[in-house]
Every structure is written in C-alpha cells, then in structure tokens.
Amino acid sequence: GNSVTQMEGPVTLSEEAFLTINCTYTATGYPSLFWYVQYPGEGLQLLLKATKADDKGSNKGFEATYRKETTSFHLEKGSVQVSDSAVYFCALSDGKTSYDKVIFGPGTSLSVIP
Amino acid sequence: DTEVTQTPKHLVMGMTNKKSLKCEQHMGHRAMYWYKQKAKKPPELMFVYSYEKLSINESVPSRFSPECPNSSLLNLHLHALQPEDSALYLCASSQMEGNEQFFGPGTRLTVL
Numbered sequence: 001g002n003s004v005t006q007m008e009g010p011v012t013l014s015e016e017a018f019l020t021i022n023c024t025y026t027a028t029g030y031p032s033l034f035w036y037v038q039y040p041g042e043g044l045q046l047l048l049k050a051t052k053a054d055d056k057g058s059n060k061g062f063e064a065t066y067r068k069e070t071t072s073f074h075l076e077k078g079s080v081q082v083s084d085s086a087v088y089f090c091a092l093s094d095g096k097t098s099y100d101k102v103i104f105g106p107g108t109s110l111s112v113i114p
Numbered sequence: 115d116t117e118v119t120q121t122p123k124h125l126v127m128g129m130t131n132k133k134s135l136k137c138e139q140h141m142g143h144r145a146m147y148w149y150k151q152k153a154k155k156p157p158e159l160m161f162v163y164s165y166e167k168l169s170i171n172e173s174v175p176s177r178f179s180p181e182c183p184n185s186s187l188l189n190l191h192l193h194a195l196q197p198e199d200s201a202l203y204l205c206a207s208s209q210m211e212g213n214e215q216f217f218g219p220g221t222r223l224t225v226l
Contacts, residue, residue: 049214089156
C-alpha cells in the first residue's frame with residue numbers, strides 16, 4: 001500500500017540556518033504530494049504541493065521538488081525563522097477515488113532558536 | 115470564504131455524556147473528513163463523506179457517530195466515550211478529484 005517516510009526529529013536549528021526535512025514515499029501510479037504544517041495548538045495548513053514529476057512547490061520561502069526517480073519530496077528553506085517552529089507533515093494522495101484519502105508521514109518537529 | 119470552522123474549540127466531557135462536534139465550510143467542497151490526532155502523531159482518518167454520503171468509516175467505534183446534514187455541515191456525535199478518546203479532532207474538506215484538503219483548527223476533547 002501507499003506510505004510516506006520522513007525524518008522524525010526533533011530538529012533544532014538556529015535562526016537563519018538552512019533547513020532540509022527528508023521525505024520519501026511509496027505509491028503506485030502518480031500521486032500528488034503535499035507538505036502540511038501544524039503550528040502549536042492549531043490545525044494543519046497546506047504549505048505547498050506538487051502534482052506531477054519535476055514540479056516544484058513553493059510557499060513562504062519553503063520549496064520541495066517532486067522527484068519520481070528517487071520517490072522523494074524533500075522540504076527546504078534557505079533561512080529559517082523562529083516563527084517556523086512547528087510540526088511538518090509530508091503527505092500523499094493517489095487521487096484515484098472521488099475524494100482524497102491522504103496518507104501522512106509521522107511528522108517532523110522543528111524548533112528554531114534565536 | 116476559504117476556511118473550515120469548528121466548534122467548540124475545547125470540550126471536556128464525562129464518560130456518560132452525549133456531546134457533538136460541529137464543522138462548517140462554505141467553499142463548495144463536496145468531500146468532508148473527520149480525523150483524530152493524538153499528541154506528536156499524524157492525523158488518523160476516521161470518516162469521509164462524499165456528496166453528503168458516508169464513503170469511508172475507518173473501523174471507528176460506534177460511540178462516534180458522524181452526520182452530514184448538508185453539503186456545508188459535518189457533525190460528529192459523541193456518546194459513552196473513554197478517556198483514551200481524548201485527542202484533537204480535526205475536520206477537513208476538499209474538492210473532488212485529487213485536490214488538497216483544507217483543515218479546521220480542531221476541537222480539543224478531554225474525556226474524564
């Protein structure tokens with residue numbers, strides 16, 4: 001079945017450091033890939049998405065590229081801020097049904113210190 | 115309007131109580147979802163409604179009873195819950211056919 005693997009952390013970085021959170025997936029066909037972010041005490045927000053191979057999703061300085069050859073969708077940001085402290089979930093949807101059954105990774109907790 | 119709203123924000127209930135969680139969206143989405151999230155874990159899918167009909171029940175105990183009165187509203191009725199049911203309950207909605215889900219802020223449920 002479909003699955004998502006990501007580094008679980010916790011990850012602690014200093015402000016302005018470079019961030020990479022690795023995400024790999026297993027799926028048949030051509031799933032859509034997502035990164036969701038959950039700030040403390042809140043629900044999930046879509047951070048970025050990519051729907052086909054070589055697509056790059058980007059938002060708020062974060063980027064991720066859909067790599068079908070390595071089945072990966074790593075999240076990167078060049079310079080993190082304290083406000084980026086949150087839990088990040090990599091996810092996929094195979095989109096084969098009339099609704100989205102999303103498979104989430106375990107989540108990566110990020111703490112950014114001043 | 116691009117948000118999903120959930121009420122109440124917090125709920126404390128005893129094991130013999132009956133309560134309901136409410137979710138609303140006005141984005142015209144035809145799929146709506148209930149998730150349960152424990153601390154430091156990803157959301158776990160409970161139910162999916164597609165065009166107001168229950169499409170998926172992920173083997174959820176009958177003490178959780180979903181209801182979709184119309185295309186904008188989703189309820190989760192709770193009865194005889196256990197302390198282990200304490201969690202953040204998230205509602206989400208999406209357009210059909212491969213689009214992302216939009217999540218509400220959740221209801222923090224505590225069962226005493």
